[in-house]
Amino acid sequence: MALKAITKASDTIEVSTTIVALYGQPGTGKTSIGGTSAHPLLLDFDRGSHRSAFRPDTVKVEAWADVAQIARDDLAGYSTLVVDTAGRALDFLAAAMPPTEGKTQLKRPSGGLTLQGFGRLKDDFVSWLRKVNTFGLDVILICHDKEEKDGDQRIVRPDITGGSYHEIVKVADFVGYVAKLDGRSTILDFNPTAQWIGKNSAGFPPLPVPDFATDPEWFAGIMARMKAALGGIAQRQKEAVDKLAEFRGQIEFAKTAGELDTWNALIEEAASLGKPLSLQAWTALKKAAEGQGLVYDRDAKAFRAKAEPGQKEGTPEAREAA
Incomplete structure (x- = not known):
């Protein structure tokens, strides 16, 4: 098979899609932030979309089979796919996996995944994410947070199953923590700190989250800045x-x-x-x-x-x- 057109190292690469992971405690407005992205469609794995004050068009997912064969035509008219939550989506995917694949054991008799099963889980989920990207859509992964101890330091990270956590953080262009500072004002911080995980390819400062009633397309603007920053990296290259x-x-x-x-x-x-x-x-x-x-x-x-x-x-x- 002949190679497709080669993009040379000296060519400018236009960044048209991005993958963003947002995580935080319940009630911090993560899903609402996703709802202010450009033409969003929410995949509600967590059955909690009714709690969002700015809920976009929604698919209530009952099983992984509902989204496994998602096609470009299914997403016509949408620009962003919001997965709420990534952890629950992985649970659905794990439940749909067979116990064995050939001679490889993917599940234990108890139903839990083997080491090979976790490897297959992360590979299948990342492949699914990349397929959605090929449709020209941005992806927002909504995650709960999880506190872990690293020596004497406690650090907050996205609550994602096993090795899939590292793979998703790697594939995401941006990882941001949503936090309420004083019980009322909310920030979105993509910067890694001593307290939480982050990934900030655009060098954003901590971003105050506005009242979406007055700025209903707030995150669409943030994501446009993300792509411009990633394109700037390609230009500098x-x-x-x-x-x-x-x-x-x-x-x-x-x-x-x-x-x-x-x-x-x-x-x-x-x-x-x-x-x-x-x-x-x-x-x-x-x-x-x-x-x-x-x-x-x-x-x-x-x-x-x-x-x-x-x-x-x-x-x-x-x-x-x-």
């Missing part, structure tokens, strides 16, 4: 690739010129690119210079000619030989 390509062109010129001054000027040029580009540029420069019979003098912070047997490095004869 393109700029980095372009800079490295330009620097490699200067190395080729130095090979042609064959002058120490030209090579030494590139040392400063490589340093000016800043981390992490400077390291990559220096590695390429040093390798190319060594290929031309030069060595780097750490004391002088400059290249010099490598001595031939019987010669001292840096002598006119050595430079001429180079």
Whole structure:
């Protein structure tokens, strides 16, 4: 099968969809936040949509079979799929799994998942999420919170079954904690702190959650900023690739010129690119210079000619030989 069109490292990537995980205690407004996203459809696994003051169109899920074969046409007219809650969705998926698959035991006699079963659970759920993404929809995963002890520190994280937690945090572009500060005002914080887990690719500060009666599309705007930030990361990657390509062109010129001054000027040029580009540029420069019979003098912070047997490095004869 022929490869599809290749996106080169120097090409700009447009970010059109994103996966966001929101977690917090009951009653903090997580589902309501999801309801202010762009054209949302709520999959109510937790049977709690009636408690949301800003409930969007809703599917009350009775079993994993209700959503397993979800298709693009089922989601026509919607831009965001809100899964409430991800933990309960995983419970439904686990219940639908067979006890065995070939010779692999997925469930114990008690009905609990084996280690292989948990692996299959996370793989199937992530595949389902990615399928929804291919339909052009954003996904919001609503989760309850769970407090765990890490040494002497207590930390709050999304309440998600077993190893699926790590996989979902990895696949999510953003992970935010919803908390009530004084019993009334609510914040959404994507920053990881000593108290809670977070993932903040856009560098958001803690966000005050507004009254949705006056701002009913609040999270739609936040998600638009998320995609712009992710697109900015892709743009910076393109700029980095372009800079490295330009620097490699200067190395080729130095090979042609064959002058120490030209090579030494590139040392400063490589340093000016800043981390992490400077390291990559220096590695390429040093390798190319060594290929031309030069060595780097750490004391002088400059290249010099490598001595031939019987010669001292840096002598006119050595430079001429180079």
